[in-house]
Amino acid sequence: MCFDVIMSNGTHNKKALLSDSQLFEAKFDELVAELIERDLKDPGLVDALNRHREVLVYNVPGGKKNRGLSVIGSLRELLPPSQLTQDVVQRALVVGWCIELLQAFFLVADDIMDASVTRRGQPCWFRKEGVGLDAINDSFFLESALYRLLRKYCRDQPYYVHLLEIFTETTFQTVLGQTLDLMTAPPGDVDLSRFSMEKYKTIVKYKTAYYSFYLPVAAAMYMAGITNEVEHNHAKEILLEMGEFFQIQDDFLDCFGDPAVTGKIGTDIQDNKCSWLVVKALEVMSPEQRAVLEACYGRKDDASVEKVKALYKSLQMQTLYHKYEEESYQRLQKLIARCAVTLPSTVFLNFANKIYKRNK
Incomplete structure (x- = not known):
């Protein structure tokens, strides 16, 4: 499916038709910024937040994303096109990424328990130099991040x-x-x-x-x-x-x-x-x-x-x-x-x- 992108001035960009997969990919950077940058006003958190940014980028977007994409894909089958407004689609993309965050939380922890070597074509997060068992805390961050996003984007629904x-x-x-x-x-x-x-x-x-x-x-x-x-x-x-x-x-x-x-x-x-x-x-x-x-x-x-x-x-x-x-x-x-x-x-x-x- 494709979606007609609405520009910041309210006009439609007829050339910028993006598939659900492209919309989903594009949403990730926005959510990383949402999770990290709104707390950067506290200078004492800069190091921790930079670490969390690395955790997100390394562990969340590298899979097939079938779970996350299935939210918007299923919603397109359940709702008539007239109800699939831009806001509805954007919230579905967020909920999809929340599932990918949950998946990343499980995988980071599971790889530690199984002493796994690689994940998604790269070393497991805990095997990266300087990470080790600190990855346990990183997995907690991934889980907590999804609830912050749900609260911000869906609390009034x-x-x-x-x-x-x-x-x-x-x-x-x-x-x-x-x-x-x-x-x-x-x-x-x-x-x-x-x-x-x-x-x-x-x-x-x-x-x-x-x-x-x-x-x-x-x-x-x-x-x-x-x-x-x-x-x-x-x-x-x-x-x-x-x-x-x-x-x-x-x-x-x-x-x-x-x-x-x-x-x-x-x-x-x-x-x-x-x-x-x-x-x-x-x-x-x-x-x-x-x-x-x-x-x-x-x-x-x-x-x-x-x-x-x-x-x-x-x-x-x-x-x-x-x-x-x-x-x-x-x-x-x-x-x-x-x-x-x-x-x-x-x-x-x-x-x-x-x-x-x-x-x-």
Whole structure:
């Protein structure tokens, strides 16, 4: 979609038609200035605020931005064009960036917990020289920044409390998922008997699906004045299923993806993660193969990692994954047809088409 830019003098610049993606990108610098520069009047805060500017620029805008863009994308499906005023669009862009801030907060903290190496094609923030565990405080800043933006841009809107509630509740759900993830696979304590498909799906639901899929669409629904619990539950059923589909893709790409394309070096094997690959492998492998997995899984050395990958290949995990991907996509189509009764199905189909057969 394109948007006709209104100039400061109130005239329309007919040549400056920007896509949602371009509008979204352009909004980021404005929000950085909003978060940093309004406090620069206190000279004692200059160093801290400059640090926060660096935190924002390094950690927030580098991803695919599907979560943030899904707010304005969904809102365009939920509201008629006549209601998509410049103010409405601008607020949707802000809420989208708030989701990207929440994502950055989770990722900075998660990379510390997992001792990850790269993120989005660059060193994880905590691995940058001079950062280290100070990144914990930086993650707190990223979280608090989103609520400052919500307050400034949405406080006078009827959906403001709904947004506050869904952001805080989604954060809690994600923390629950991360807790279960950490408890299921504590560092240095490899116990494959803790892994099961049921536990895996619970981790995925809470750690990924709520904030990555339900949050953007639910935020757009509230902004469109849709507060009915039945409609939100229908949307949630579709989007949590989609989130599971997305995370299984992520697990596959962690092992079999190209780091030059994905932007990160996969470490699920080394980190003893309860991933779809290991859970599925445990369902189909022989006792002898399980012995190899137990000897090598969760170890940091390259030889052990390569043995696990070789085991996955011998179990034809790539074929099993592609079979799952196709079945899951067909299941999603049926779920959308059944549940998207009063909501435009395009809200969900647009999301599904973005992630189906992705390679990063």
